[in-house]
Amino acid sequence: MSAQDDPISTTEHQITLDGHSLKYTARAGRLPIRDSETGELRGSFFFVAYTVDSAKPRPLTFAWNGGPGSPSWYVHLIGFGPRHIKGEDDPVNPPESESELEDNQGTWLDQTDLVFVDPVGTGFSRAMKADFEPDFYSVRGDIAEVTEFVRVYRQRFDAWNQPLFLAGESYGTWRASGVAEALERSGVKVSGVVLISGGIQVGNVGADEMKTALFVPRFTAAAAFHRKLAPDLQSDLRAALEKAEAWAKNEYGPALERRDKLSLDERVAILKQLAHFSGLNPAVVDRDQFDLTLRSSEFCVELMRDQKLRCTVSV
Secondary structure: OOHHHOOOEEEEEEEEEOOEEEEEEEEEEEEEEEOOOOOOEEEEEEEEEEEOOOOOOOOEEEEEOOOOOOOOHHHHHHHHOOEEEOOOOOOOOOOOOOOOEEEOOOOOOOOOEEEEEEOOOOOOOEEOOHHHHHHHOOHHHHHHHHHHHHHHHHHHOOOOOOOEEEEEEOOHHHHHHHHHHHHHHOOOOOOEEEEEOOOOOOOOOOOHHHHHHOOHHHHHHHHHHOOOOOHHHHOOHHHHHHHHHHHHHHHHHHHHHOHHHOOHHHHHHHHHHHHHHHOOOHHHHOOOOOOOOOOHHHHHHHHOHHHOOOOOOOO
């Protein structure tokens, strides 16, 4: 069966959100993407959409993950869909069954209709021919085809009057930015863009040493979640992050810029504070007294080593 013949599965559901019932319609299926000049079928995009009946036009948010090469199930079933995988709010104690779902109290559905999109080559989305794949598997091609999917979806489900939002995670932030620009250039108003844990630099953020230093608050946040910080930091996350940021900006960053001129005592003091704000054993941080840096990969390995687990830090 080709994408042009694919039926769209439509079902009705409800969840309990903040003590109130929220009824919604779920749709899942594939939509065809065609060449704009010849009409030739080039690929199909799989999607899962959730909509809520309303007398007024509701916002409509298209969401995807990054990779490149990742389907949208992370933002869908762990992030913002109406139902999510039970126990995913505690990665230290994973769920007994990954197929068990529960009402998601953090869903965006009470504020916006949602369309979770799998770009071609991920999930159930495919190019119609192998010869077409290079057109999808490039930065510009990816942006162009996702832009076309947004147009096709809005046309298919008569969603022209709904305020349009785009949400991307990781590499998906680049896709969201590109699609937003492409839509605006074609005369389509984009009401907002959500960039989740991406790497887009906005303006001058300083020297490389300061960029390295400003990773410290992320380490502090991750360590606080896993309860690895010292008592003076663990009791108040907001205060801990403020202290970590202040130290990184005012002491750590400047120290990295002149690290080759630091005395032994200054190095020891820096490493002691780095261990304090990262929640790591000082012996781990002290391995390279000249470099004075803590890499994300090393942090993720060492923080939960005693539990034989790895944590994750968005970079």
